[in-house]
Each structure stands twice: as structure tokens, then as C-alpha cells.
Amino acid sequence: MKETTQDRAFGIFVGLTLTVITIIVMYPLVYVLSASFSNPAAILRGELWLWPVEPTFEAYQSVMNNSDIWLGYRNTIIYTVLGTLFNLVLSVLVAYPLSRRDFHGRHVLTLFLVITMFFNGGMIPTYLLIRDLDMLNTIWAVIIPGAVSVYNVIVIRTFFQSIPEEMRESAQLDGCNNIQYLTKILLPLSKPVLAVMVLFYGVSQWNAFFDALIYLTDRGLYPLQLFLREMLIQDQMSEMIGISDATLERHMMRVEGIKYAVVIVASLPMLILYPFLQRFFVKGVMIGSIKG
Amino acid sequence: MKKNWDLYLLVLPVVIYFLVFKYFPMYGVQIAFKDFIATQGILGSEWVGFEHFIRFFDSFYFWRLLSNTIGISLYGLAVGFPIPILLALLLNEVKNKHGKSFVQTVTYAPHFLSTVVVVGMLFLFLSPNGAINQLLSFIGLSEILFLTEPEWFKTTYVFSSVWQQMGWSSIIYLAALAGIDPQLHEAAKMDGASRLQRIWHVNLPGIKATIIILLILQTGSILSVGFEKVFLMQNDLNMEASDVIATHIYRTGIVGAQYSYSAAIGLFESLLNFFILLAVNFAAKKTSNTSLW
Numbered sequence: 001m002k003e004t005t006q007d008r009a010f011g012i013f014v015g016l017t018l019t020v021i022t023i024i025v026m027y028p029l030v031y032v033l034s035a036s037f038s039n040p041a042a043i044l045r046g047e048l049w050l051w052p053v054e055p056t057f058e059a060y061q062s063v064m065n066n067s068d069i070w071l072g073y074r075n076t077i078i079y080t081v082l083g084t085l086f087n088l089v090l091s092v093l094v095a096y097p098l099s100r101r102d103f104h105g106r107h108v109l110t111l112f113l114v115i116t117m118f119f120n121g122g123m124i125p126t127y128l129l130i131r132d133l134d135m136l137n138t139i140w141a142v143i144i145p146g147a148v149s150v151y152n153v154i155v156i157r158t159f160f161q162s163i164p165e166e167m168r169e170s171a172q173l174d175g176c177n178n179i180q181y182l183t184k185i186l187l188p189l190s191k192p193v194l195a196v197m198v199l200f201y202g203v204s205q206w207n208a209f210f211d212a213l214i215y216l217t218d219r220g221l222y223p224l225q226l227f228l229r230e231m232l233i234q235d236q237m238s239e240m241i242g243i244s245d246a247t248l249e250r251h252m253m254r255v256e257g258i259k260y261a262v263v264i265v266a267s268l269p270m271l272i273l274y275p276f277l278q279r280f281f282v283k284g285v286m287i288g289s290i291k292g
Numbered sequence: 293m294k295k296n297w298d299l300y301l302l303v304l305p306v307v308i309y310f311l312v313f314k315y316f317p318m319y320g321v322q323i324a325f326k327d328f329i330a331t332q333g334i335l336g337s338e339w340v341g342f343e344h345f346i347r348f349f350d351s352f353y354f355w356r357l358l359s360n361t362i363g364i365s366l367y368g369l370a371v372g373f374p375i376p377i378l379l380a381l382l383l384n385e386v387k388n389k390h391g392k393s394f395v396q397t398v399t400y401a402p403h404f405l406s407t408v409v410v411v412g413m414l415f416l417f418l419s420p421n422g423a424i425n426q427l428l429s430f431i432g433l434s435e436i437l438f439l440t441e442p443e444w445f446k447t448t449y450v451f452s453s454v455w456q457q458m459g460w461s462s463i464i465y466l467a468a469l470a471g472i473d474p475q476l477h478e479a480a481k482m483d484g485a486s487r488l489q490r491i492w493h494v495n496l497p498g499i500k501a502t503i504i505i506l507l508i509l510q511t512g513s514i515l516s517v518g519f520e521k522v523f524l525m526q527n528d529l530n531m532e533a534s535d536v537i538a539t540h541i542y543r544t545g546i547v548g549a550q551y552s553y554s555a556a557i558g559l560f561e562s563l564l565n566f567f568i569l570l571a572v573n574f575a576a577k578k579t580s581n582t583s584l585w
Contacts (some may be wrong), residue, residue, distance in 0.1 A: 007487045021379065025455060026398050028413060031423060046426040064468075094306040097299040109303065115309060119564065121317025122558030123538070124545045128328075129317055145313055148306060178298045187496050195387075207406030210520050214546055225408045232412025233524055259416055263409050270404040275397060278404045281463060 017074035017225075034266045035135070040257035059261035062254065069265065072224035076140075079223055083143040083205040087152075088197055095153050096182050099160035113150045123214075130215055137152060142208070142223065152197055159193040192280045199277045201260060203270055228266055230260055305461040324556035337552075344556035353540060359563075364522065368450045369510060375458050377503060380465035381491055399459025399548035411524040414448065415439065434511040439525070449525060449534075464506065465499055465577055504582040511572040537561045 003011075030050065035043050039054035047053050063069055097103045098110060125144065135141040163186065165177075171181050187194070209225035216222060320335075324344060326337040348354060379399070386392040402410070417423050418438040425435040436442045472495065480490045519538035524532045537557060545554030577583035 010487045014382050018382055022395050044421055093302045097303050103299050110512050116314040121321050123541050124551050124555040125317035125320030172397050209408055225406055228408045267405050267409055274404050
């Protein structure tokens, strides 16, 4: 069937609108990247539009020489790896029984979990609990309180349910028990959904700062995001630069330049990781939300 | 029960986890009605009834907090809810596979930036000598103090969130659109429907249930959305427009150590949230037969 003029015009409208949206989303990202390689003085004069002006690696050198960044990076990697592992294990432990139709009490258990999505004790009672458990200023305060996301449990459960019951029945006829079935057959079949979960949990751990802000006072345990907050938002850059050797103006310039580099250094790992897992997203988001 | 005893064993750690970290704090909410003294614990502290609630309702902050909290949420919902739907409808019309996946890759990307980084970028772009103000002065307009003028706070907050989340939020609608029976489109084409008419009469009805469910879920958390970002964007100068219930709880509770008083504020917030959820769910059930329960 031939396209009508009206339909063709509509197609052009769609193309133009999406192009504008893509540019609006992408431009700030490209600008930050270019700015991180540019001379800060030129940025402040408004000379940067798209490509780096007077290219330099100075900002990155300052970031690399900053001990807070390294400490934050190290801590965040530890929290992200441990946290994601912990999340994943707990989620699978509860999602698997929930996916079994012959598991008595699964409705009660689902309700027990889902209630916590709508009700919670709030910031203060939770803080007091963490304090009373002596978890303040330990890595557990950052990893444990948000360890299981009910939403993600439902996603995993729904995926498990999509694998035919007959698979388990025949495995059990061959003498497989529940736990062997889970670890040897079900999990290897569930790689796509597990990949999505690694990404979801991993990203949220990498980007988390609020638990750390509340529960940690020891700078040695700070995640990267808390140091970023100081540098980007609270302007506590003096440590980084060593004011003595420069005039105030030069100091300010370097601070401006370093901010862009810090944004790149902190965001790059996640931005690099996600395109590889992108093909799983739609599936993961879909099974979680529509049948939930 | 006997046959699957090992399944109960698997579930046990998670049940204990939820009891300790989710249900125990709910039990701890009772300190909102007590004068909590750490050495005497939750049970030992003395009951004071609604004293903390009354103090909060009478305080200078109450109406400011309530109107900011509801204002930011409604503004965010009004702008941020429809845009991902429109984006998904547009993306769904793209036939060129590479073009489509490029747009998706780009629009999803900001979702992976942390709140700290996004707010940091706002500071870089919107500060008096940042790129936006340079652009404004370039085209002959006067500079705008986005971050310190209270009247700009909500707009800055809402539109930066749209920038960050619109692509990601559109995924679920795209998935729903992919689930629409192609025969419906074929039949509509036979009847001479234009592309716009097919979006209106086939695609939109096809994703209606998804739209309503997401609307209910989002209104249900209307008072607690985006607290971290508000907190990061807040400063002494924009406080008048940026102070919300959750940031107030943080300041009085965690920073000021007035545990009982701020627990009372927190309880007020969750109750309000819950009633809004009930109301929206009820309205959705009445008008469209779609609801959470």
C-alpha cells in the first residue's frame, strides 16, 4: 500500500522531533566531555561550543593526583561488588520458591514482601535501628539496608515462571532435588534476567550516596559519590589544589576545569557498561512491570 | 509441605532480613507518639500522644513544607509523566532500526548518571558564568540565577529530571507497544486510517492499562519522589521553594537528633502518601476498570 502525503509528512515530523530530542539529551554530555579536555579559561570566556578548545589533559592529571578520588573509587568498587552479590543471592533465594506453584504460602510471602513497597518505618526509625545494631561507620550500613528490592524479586520470579514446569519435573524424575535444579538448570537458563539485575543493582549501588551520608562519618569509608558531592556541589576543592601556589583567579579556573573531568571519571564505568547489557533491558523491564 | 522443606530453608534468610530491616522500623514508628530516650529504648520511653504531631502542624514550616512537597510532585508528574509516553509513541513509528537504537542508546544514557553528578552538571551549566547564561547573554537576554532564585527551583528540578529519565521511562511503554497485535494495525490500514489515526485509535488504547498502572504507582509515591535530588539542589537562598517534608526530616532528625518529632513528621508523610494512593486507585477503578487491586 502506498503512503499518503499526510503519512509521509507525519514521518518527517517524527524524524525531526526525535532528532531534536536526541540533540537536547546528548549535547550536555558532549559538552562536559569536551570541557574536561579544554582550557578552563576558554570555557569561562564562553568559547566552548562543541569541540575542546586549547586541548589539555591538565584537569585529568589533577584528578589522578587526588587521593580522595582514589579512595572513593576503591570504596565504591567494594560496595558495588559486595552489594550486588549480596542483592543477587538474596533475591534469587526468595524468587525461586515464589515462582513454584507447589510452594505453599507463596501468596502470604508475596504480600509480606509487597507491603514493604508501600509502608516503611521511615528515615528515623531505620536510622535508630542501624545505630542500635552498631552498624554506623561500617561498610554494612551501606550494603545491607537496601539489599533486597521487592520489585527486582518480582522480575526474577516472573522470569523463573516462564520456564516450563516439565523441565523441573523431568529433572526431579532423574533424582534432582530442588537446590540442584536451581543451581544446575534454572540459573544457567536465567542469564538474561540475571544480567539485567546485575546492571540494576550495580548502577544503584554505584550511584548511591544517601545511606553513606546518613550512616558514615569516617571519611576513609566514603564512597565516590560523597567526595563528588563535596567537589561538585559544596565546592570544597581547596585540598585538591593547594591554594598557596596560585593566585585566586588561577585557582578558580583550575577548579572549574577539574569539575568536568571529575564528572567524566565518575560516570564512565556505568556509561561503558550499559550498552553491552542494553539488549536485555526491554525484556527485563517488561516482565517485571506488566505481569507484576 | 514436607516435600518442599528445602524451599522454606531458602526463603528463611530473606524473611529474617525483612523482619529486621523493614518490619522492625515499622514497629519503631511508635516513637512518634513517645518521647524517645535512647537509654530507655523504644519500649521504655514515655507515651506523649499526639504532642509531636500538633507541634509540627502548628509550626511555621508546616504549610511551606506541604505546599512545596505537593507542588514539586504535581509539577513533576504533570510534565514528567506524559513526555515518556509521547517519546515511546514517536520511537515506535521509526522504521529505521539503526536510527531507532541510536536514539534509544542516547536517551537512556543520562539514567546511568548519579544524582550527585546530575546536580553537579546543573551547577556547571546553570551558574552565572555557565553555558546557559552565556547563551542567554549571547542572544541578548539577561542572566537567570536558576539555582538561587526560589521561583526557578521547581522548573529547574522538573526539567532536569525529564532530561535524565524520559528515555528510560519510555522503555516500558515501548514494550507495551510491541505487544500490540499487528493485525489491528493491518485492519485499521485497510479501513484507510492514517498513521496519526492508528496511533490514536490502536496504539494509545493498547497501552492504556500500562499508563494507568504507572500513573497509580507514581501518584502513590507522590510525596517522597526525588528527595535525594531536592536535597542536593537545596541551598539557603532557595530554601523557601525547595524545603520539602523529607529534607526537613533529615535536618530535624538526623542532623538535629530530635528523633521523636521527626519520626512523627515521617509518619504523617507516609499516611498522606497512602491515602493519595488509595484515592487514585479508587478513581482509576471507577473510571477505567484498571487498578492495583
